[in-house]
Amino acid sequence: MLTIATLGPKDTFSDLATKRYIQAIQAKQPVQTADIKYYGTLTQTFQAVGKECQLGVLPIENLSEGYVQVVLDQLLDTKLSVISELLLPIQFSFVGFCQEMSELTDLYVQFVAHGQCAEFINGLEGVKIHNTQSNIESLVLAKKHGNKAGAIIPQHALSHAADANIINNDVTNYANNQTRFLVLSETPQARIADKQYKTTLVVNNKQDCPGVLGNIVSAFALQKVNLTSIMSRPTRSQIGNYHFFIDIDGHQEDPHIATALAEIQSSYDVTVIGSYIKALN
Template sequence: MSVVATLGPKDTFSDMATQRYLSAQGLSSKVSYFPTLKTAFNAIGNEADWGVLPIENLSEGYVQVVLDGLMATDLFIRDEILLPIKFALVTNCQSLAEVRSLFVQFVAHGQCSEFIESLQGITIHNTQSNMESLNSLEGSKEPAAAVVPQHVLNDWRSDCFKIDNVTDFAHNQTRFLVLGKYPQKINPALAYKTTLVVRDDHDKPGVLGSIVTALSDRRINMTSIMSRPTKSQLGKYHFFIDIEGHCEQANIAAAIEQINASYQVKVLGSYQAAVV
């Protein structure tokens, strides 16, 4: 049986995305939970055969630690998953006025920032996972609250104060990547996306113009572009790019070849585009 790595513990959004993917694909892999995104990423190809990790949120943008992992990895993106995201506030007391501490995962904090900023006189404790936030609340000896995935509160104590859906955006959504050791084979009947990294290692001018020209000349739709520092020198960046289509299609292969003539291009994977 294969092993899939994801952010734990059980019932995180990463776990929900993983379970949905396993069910949709008819897979029976064992899920292995890790305490941080970095440890989960590093487990893929080692303790785990593949993994499911968040890459982008509707309101918060890209998950930087996962982008940085993709920069150095030999893994491939094999699929993507779109998951609706809702957070709720739950307490261990009977009113919000009693609360003295709030536990919230660092990414969830950004997605619920408007609500959190409205709270007065409460100390904020950032955690590594949403389930850590809930566990911290359960272990707190003072009146406290936690921002947690709404789906985990079905069995929460009915005598405690809670607020459903404290997320900033009503249609909040997170995109997850399925990562593995081998690329996905092309099926001409499917719609694909391809993710590239363009490395400007030699500090040549015009990198963005070269990328846009190579793609637009071949009518290739670029759906997103994200720069990340090389961490070797100030002012030097790599570019993550999502485009429509598969890297084996003639126009995309030609565009990659053209960009690669001046800049180092790495194909992180071509995978079936998730339905919004």
């Protein structure tokens, strides 16, 4: 049986993304069975891959909030491989256990969801905001707090809040909000012909060499490689020294990409985290 780690408890967006991934692999391999193991934090989820679980599904990037930093930091120093990505529509609702909004004193919201619902949250006056590890935890804590509390939860989880007195069905900043999830494994994904690929890599700048970013961009540009994103993360050795987390279109074995990578690797430490089939919008 395949075991997959994801952020719990049940009905988080990570759980929904994991179930969609399972549906996709079972459509190709009907005999494949999978069990989801839930973890309390993203770090715990990441660290379970290759130990307690064979795979992990973690959020890496949101349309409005950008990269999930805690996952990025784990990827910067990992031996795991990205084998797939998923794009999941993300919409949030507010549920209140008070009789009137004026009675609301405490709001529970997951730390990433906070930014995605900032316009609604910033409109609340005199309300204490509690950041949580997961969206379902927000609901659990709000219920535990009592009749002056509320929570921001996924729209698909509203059935768990049937006892709420106030429901605002959509408090998301953007109607087209999406989160990108990565599937991680100890074993790289075998290449499939005629598929569109994306490659994720990290350029480590431990030596604090000048002109790193310019040299990386030039090497890819010379080979006409399309960079879809570049994200810098501190090396934690000194201020102003960064690693670069990069996504490019194509597979690492494509001749033009292999040439560009060889050029960069001649000067810098490069880790290819994975080449995987590109998710379609």
